[in-house]
Amino acid sequence: MTPTANISTLNRLDPGDCGTILALDAGEELYQRLVALGLRIGNSVRMLRRARFGGPLHIRVGTTELMLRVREARCIRIAHDTATDPSV
Amino acid sequence: MIGMPNTGKSTLFNRLTGAHAKVGNWPGLTVDLLSARLIIGDQVIQLVDLPGIYDLNGYSEDEKVVTTFLAQNHIDLALVVLNASQIDRQLALLGQIMRLGLPIVLVLNMVDEAAALGITIDAGGLSAKLGIPVCLLSAKYGQGVEQLQPVMRGVLGKKPTARATGVGAVSLDERQLEACVKSCVSVPAQASHALTEKIDRILLHPWLGLPIFFGVMFLLFEVVFVLGKPIQDAMAWGFTAVRSEALEPALAGLPIVLKGLMLDGVYNGLSTVASFVPIIVLFFLCMGIVEDAGYLSRAAFLMDALMARFGLDGRSFVMVLMGFGCNVPALMGTRVIRSRGLRLLTMLVIPLSLCSARMQVFVFFIAALFSAEAAPLVLFSLYVMSILTAMLTSLLFKRRYINTDPFVLEMPPYRFPTLRQIILRGWHEVGHFMRRATRFIVAGVVLVWLLTNFPQGATPGGVDTWAGQIGALLNPVLSPLGIDPKLTIALIFGFVAKEIVIGSLAVIYNMEGSALVSTIAHQIDWIQAYSFMLFTLIYTPCLSTIATIRTESKSKAFSALAIVWPLGLAWIVSFLFYQIARHLAA
Structure with missing residues (x-):
């Protein structure tokens, strides 16, 4: 499981894929909220599913599951872990 | 804490x-x-x-x-x-x-x-x-x-x-x-949470998710309002029995005005408040289960793509849907939405949901003026109007009541709700409603009683009462909608509660049952009736809704808007319908 230098944003992850948070390009308010919910730099996130019709994303970070809109997910820069996790 | x-x-x-x-x-x-x-x-x-x-x-x-x-x-x-x-x-x-x-x-x-x-x-x-x-x-x-x-x-x-x-x-x-x-x-x-993952795979399924969601909502709706109705009816029966068996004899010695004030004003106001108790309890029992189990955030997930366009979210959708049963608990339920802008927008939209009380009025008018074949279509068109006005309202006001909170919500694992927690919740909510809304509702009922019974000597509910005078005064405004002074008095009654509109018509026209139906069918045509129904659908649902909006928003300006906007919209919609239909029919 070696993360490549495949840099993207969270909204681009496919369901089942994981990424490591590199940066949060968010205003102070959103930044605070993301951090409080566990979306910190260095943490690993997994995309669980996306709602239909461009709806929100369902992700997991640590033991917390979150939903967020694509607009918010665009603010989260990640390194895409290419290796698929055996637990999926 | x-x-x-x-x-x-x-x-x-x-x-x-x-x-x-x-x-x-x-x-x-x-x-x-x-x-x-x-x-x-x-x-x-x-x-x-x-x-x-x-x-x-x-x-x-x-x-x-x-x-x-x-x-x-x-x-x-x-x-x-x-x-x-x-x-x-x-x-x-x-x-x-x-x-x-x-x-x-x-x-x-x-x-x-x-x-x-x-x-x-x-x-x-x-x-x-x-x-x-x-x-x-x-x-x-x-x-x-x-x-x-x-x-x-x-x-x-x-x-x-x-x-x-x-x-x-x-x-x-x-x-x-x-x-x-x-x-x-x-x-x-x-x-x-392995179990949560398994359940989510079904409940949030790309194709099955939405049908299951609507199934759950239907079930919820049935439990709250189908189960609530007989309890409400039983309570109404009890209140009437107490009135005729105990209060009327006890107050017999009082002057007729004072007796009317006590019975038609204060007592009716109190029984109005009480009639909401079973529905509020049932609503919060069910919402408590949905929320504590973790499904409410899943509903938000499923409906968000659509609702975001209207400046709302999936939880707003659940509450607006519940508003089709009764607006009052739906308004109270918006408390789960923590962003004030989003919550106010939802509260502005909910009263446009065609609640079961309004339905009674429509069923009466449709039966009086439309054929049996047209009846279901007419009722359906009113539901469509209800949804359209809700959509229009949210689109118009979404820039004013902006959801300032970042849209990042937790999806808690599915949990078994505990009975104790849910019952306590229902208990607190009912207490909250009664403490806050009782005075307002009783005052409103008394006010309408005064308007429809005074000046002294006027026939109660007749055109010579203050309400009748207001109706005459409003005639230039309402006659372009096809609403005559008698129907205007019914609208004033309807301000208290839609449940009493039919009863008030009996008082206004001084007749009952089939005689009332045929008189109305003779005095107004279907265009007037539909215009009246549109107005009834959109304008202020009832005093209890206003009381709830006032206590939940804690803002006089917002409560005023929540009265004025639907009134204005009701007038515009009815005006357009009546004038266009008249021209087409001519």
């Missing part, structure tokens, strides 16, 4: 205080807070359940409420509640509270879930490192709650001077906190 959302704070609060808690106003705060008196050792303390927050320096409405509260009140003890299975990310909030220098007891709630995930927490070690007492407990199942009181007593028992300086508590920065967690908490590499 302070902590993040979804930490079971309120469950612990209920566990500690039982049914004694009271919702109260606090100076300078825009929301009500639940508080209760508790006896700890030889002291009586007031325990306050603060809204869940993510950050003490945050920007959300709730975060401002908490900081205002902490600044304005003398705090003897901060009970910081964190979710034990999410302690790694929630400890930052504890750090912020510790920096305030308050005496703190740390509660790590939901240990049952943490244990199920394989998370182990060394409470003793954590307590020593942080310098504050730490309690591991499960508020839901009551496990470990008994240790909390002695711990609180211990902290409260210390000398005030010692407490003020926050003796014992060490001020730690983020990195030190993280180190504490690392040394005392062990989280397995793959900690996830």
